[in-house]
Amino acid sequence: MRRFADLSPSPRTILTPGPVEVDPRVLRAMSHSILGQFDPEFTSLMNETMQMLRETFVTANVWAYPVDGTSRSGIEAVLVSLISPGDRVLVPIYGRFGHLLHEIADRCGAEVATIEKEWGYVFDPEEVIAAIDDFRPAFVVMVHGETSTGRAQPLADIGRACRERGVLLIVDAVATIGGVPVETDGWMLDAVVGGTQKCLSIPAGMAPITYNAAAERKALARKRIEKGLLGAAAEPGDVLRPIRSNYLDLSQLQDYWSPLRLNHHTEMTSMLYALREGLRLVLEEGLEARFVRHRLHERALMAGLEAMGMRLYGDPSCKLTVVTCVLIPDGVDGESVRSMLLEAFGIEIASSFGPLRGRIWRIGTMGYSCNRKNVLHLLGAFEATLVRHGVTLPAGEAVQAALTVYESGEQP
Amino acid sequence: MRRFADLSPSPRTILTPGPVEVDPRVLRAMSHSILGQFDPEFTSLMNETMQMLRETFVTANVWAYPVDGTSRSGIEAVLVSLISPGDRVLVPIYGRFGHLLHEIADRCGAEVATIEKEWGYVFDPEEVIAAIDDFRPAFVVMVHGETSTGRAQPLADIGRACRERGVLLIVDAVATIGGVPVETDGWMLDAVVGGTQKCLSIPAGMAPITYNAAAERKALARKRIEKGLLGAAAEPGDVLRPIRSNYLDLSQLQDYWSPLRLNHHTEMTSMLYALREGLRLVLEEGLEARFVRHRLHERALMAGLEAMGMRLYGDPSCKLTVVTCVLIPDGVDGESVRSMLLEAFGIEIASSFGPLRGRIWRIGTMGYSCNRKNVLHLLGAFEATLVRHGVTLPAGEAVQAALTVYESGEQP
Structure with a gap:
């Protein structure tokens, strides 16, 4: 007698703001057998996925890869790796997920200032720029598409203003990537976090991110080699404000995604198959x-x-x-x-x-x-x-x- | 012309310490269509998975659920949620993954003491107990099965000694769960982290954990309601040493896995299907x-x-x-x-x-x-x-x- 029944989910028409239905090609991709994480066949699939992510994010950035977790793991990875405790961060909020960015930045130890817009509206870029000139933050962190209110924030003017002032702009594009334009380089976004289970129509489980050289420098300045990875004689490097997370440390993750393939986590094989197939579908459609x-x-x-x-x-x-x-x-x-x-x-x-x-x-x-x-x-x-x-x-x-x-x- | 080929991984005989081959029943489970995260059919699958995890961890704990990330996300979730900055933590190390526990505890801001054993050996429990009596930590964190050296640390005597002294014992059983005995309650382990891609033979992507009421109290004392989840009038609770991570915050994750179903991340649908099927296979075999x-x-x-x-x-x-x-x-x-x-x-x-x-x-x-x-x-x-x-x-x-x-x- 089986105490737990065979899996047999009912067919659903899913019209929520995520998770949404998944293309059968993506579902089938997950049923392929496993490859080892350092098998050359698998690392080749990882590299192809990076290239497809660059095209999806419309960027020439070196770094475009998934963080192994749901969307907010990508947001937290970017924030905890770039923002040091005490850094000044401006979070313009126009819905629930703006509050989440505030929450995460706060837990990173940032000195956070917020400006809020009544739900149902977005900011005039000039309002954000005025707040930047007033607060003089090191980072602006904001949502591109707010699923809680169904609004989209124009980002090009804010991006240009940030670049002119040497402020890094980090964008939550979880709800927009693959469904509405996200111009990483064109809008001068320094780091962008996407989601899989929304317009990319891949099951929840990975958070595609991209970031440029300026963002990378912030993470590398805080990099520390993991204890136990080097020989017994080596000592971990001491840095002033090391990244507080190991799992979400971009300076380590990018070594894993680079030709170094420095061991970190064990890549999610089946989810990587799904992400690759989902991105293939996006680029085939155009x-x-x-x-x-x-x-x-x-x-x-x-x-x-x-x-x-x-x-x-x-x-x-x-x-x-x-x-x-x-x-x-x-x-x-x-x-x-x-x-x-x-x-x-x-x-x-x-x-x-x-x-x-x-x-x-x-x-x-x-x-x-x-x-x-x-x-x-x-x-x-x-x-x-x-x-x-x-x-x-x-x-x-x-x-x-x-x-x-x-x-x-x-x-x- | 397709620039990226159809997925077609070569068949492999995988005899590494993980990731390993996956039962075709688990691969097929992932190809089922998606259910919404709050669909009653899906929450029922979540509850069944919790029950199967309790049986696999051999525990009567209320809390047994997966963290949505690879194994080390589960380790970091437990450490960052239970250990406050400044807490004294003893990490006995006998291989690479002991060093990883040190690394993560250190990034949590703990005051860490380590004792080290030559690689290829494990500790006599008395050595660990003597170190506990010497350092008087709030937590002992250690590896059950060290894949880097192929050694297994007996834990029952250490568990009893910790319980007698009011010290919490957190165990990395990533490599052992489902392959060799892990007696959560019998050995008096306060929190245990398992892995999917090893003896459970599920693709990497989730980290099953369990913890008891004493561990839960540590997390709840640091709980803070997420900004934006309550009405506009509500203020997040102020606590002395709030949990530094949002994504890996067990006090939030357990609300998501409880009947409250308080929104946090979007559960990894397909990976949950895989975990449920993999656990079914474990319990069917016995x-x-x-x-x-x-x-x-x-x-x-x-x-x-x-x-x-x-x-x-x-x-x-x-x-x-x-x-x-x-x-x-x-x-x-x-x-x-x-x-x-x-x-x-x-x-x-x-x-x-x-x-x-x-x-x-x-x-x-x-x-x-x-x-x-x-x-x-x-x-x-x-x-x-x-x-x-x-x-x-x-x-x-x-x-x-x-x-x-x-x-x-x-x-x-």
Whole structure:
């Protein structure tokens, strides 16, 4: 008698802001047999993955590789490796994940200043630049696409201002990489952290990062050789403010990803297979075509929701393409709607955090989940579920409005 | 034209001390489609995994769950969450991974004292107890199975001594869990960290841990609610020595794994599928039967190596069942032997670290890789490769000696 049943997950239409559905090619890649971490076949796969990450981040940086953990492990790796205790760090916050950056920078021992924007809006770049000139930080750390509010922060002007002032700009692009443009070099971003389980449509488990030579110098100045890796006679180097983490130490990780292959962790073989296949899919589709696809399905979804009489949350001028936030109508129990969507229709959408809890639903249209079948299925199911919850709405209009968008095609 | 080829890893016989071959059932589990992280079907899989981990760690602890990262992420999570800066920590070292524990404890800001044993030996428990009484630490941190030297440290007497003195004992059982007995409760271990890619034969990517109420109290005393998770009015709690990491903060991770399901990272869906299936395989085989299997193949391997005239490294009285270290004969280039084994025979064995570099080969017989076919294939290939490297040895004896062991079966 088996106490634990065979794994047999139900099929789901996942329209949250991550994790989202995974391309079967990526799922199959994970079922290949294991290679040893220093097998030349495997290190060759690692090198190919680095090259594909450079292209995805649109950068000529030497360093582009995954940190072995979920997205926030990448954020913490960058912050703990670059920011020394006492360093001045400015964190502009316009949603939950800005608060997370504050939290992590704070735990790194930074002297953090924050500026906050009302949720649903983003900063005018001049506001951030004024705060930089006022606080004179060594680092600015901010979110590119805020999934908690569905907003996207323009970064090019902030990047240029940081570069002119010798301030390093670290960006959380977890929600945007592979779905909307992220121009690492063009926008002068010094370090960027991506996520796998959102627009790249790879299972959660790795955090692709990239950083330039200026960022690397910060980490190398704090580098310490790991005890036990050198011969018995060698002593670890003493540095003033050594990196506080071993697992998330970029100065060690880059030695592991370099031709030195200095032993650190054991690379996640199957996840690396998945990341490589997912990036191959991104580059085969082409970044620009992928961005066009995400905009098309966003337009169809919004047209359907509006035809249904739903009101969208947040400033439309800075809407994040891949997350659409819907105000929960008065008197409707948002969690009951989510449960019915999941149980009756097999569709998952997201609730929300902090001040928005119970006020909005969040619908993600990311990566492999971002397709016509899913959008049309959701609109029909959402309408039926709202009717079951006592909402009066024009029956059948939502799907028709979306079909009209699809017939018109993406505007150039 | 595809610039990056279809994934097609060569078949390998992996006899290193990790990563090792993965059961096809585990590989297939990873190819299932994704569930959302708060989907009731998924949280039910998380709960089942916790129960299977308790059984594998032989503990009644409430907390037994994976940290989302490779093995050392689990070690760092335990150390950074329990050890406050300034805490006194004793690290007994008898190989490379003891030095790693020192390194990580040091980066946590601990006041670390070490005692060292010549590589190839382990401590008499009385030596460790005397050091505890001398240094009076709050924590003892040590390795159970040292893959760098192939030695296993008996822990029961040290565990009892720690408990009597109110000292917490944290154990790195990365190499032993699922391959040789690890008695969390029986040996009075306060926190234990396992690894996936060794005797559990799951791809690298998660670090199963368990800890008891005394360990939990250490983490909870330093707990701080994450900024941005509560409503705007709430303030994060101020504690004297907050946990320095967010990603590896056990006080947050356990809220995520509890019925609260407080959002932290996005659980690694596919790796969780793999861990669950791998643990199912362990419990279906049965822990005791699994340990017997590992001892049987160790005996066959050692009999073969000795019949070939090879000399084994280290004190035989404390040999780690699942790692066999072989002295490289004088005048033989160890790396050339390893390359030929990989290229001609598709077999991977390991080199070594620090003072043992170039002196020994390390052969792992772990988990799914630990089987008769692999041991016999290795012995034949190793003999042929050594002959090609100019070693004189009694041809054909090694495989015969191993077959004799297999015919006699495992002694009870």
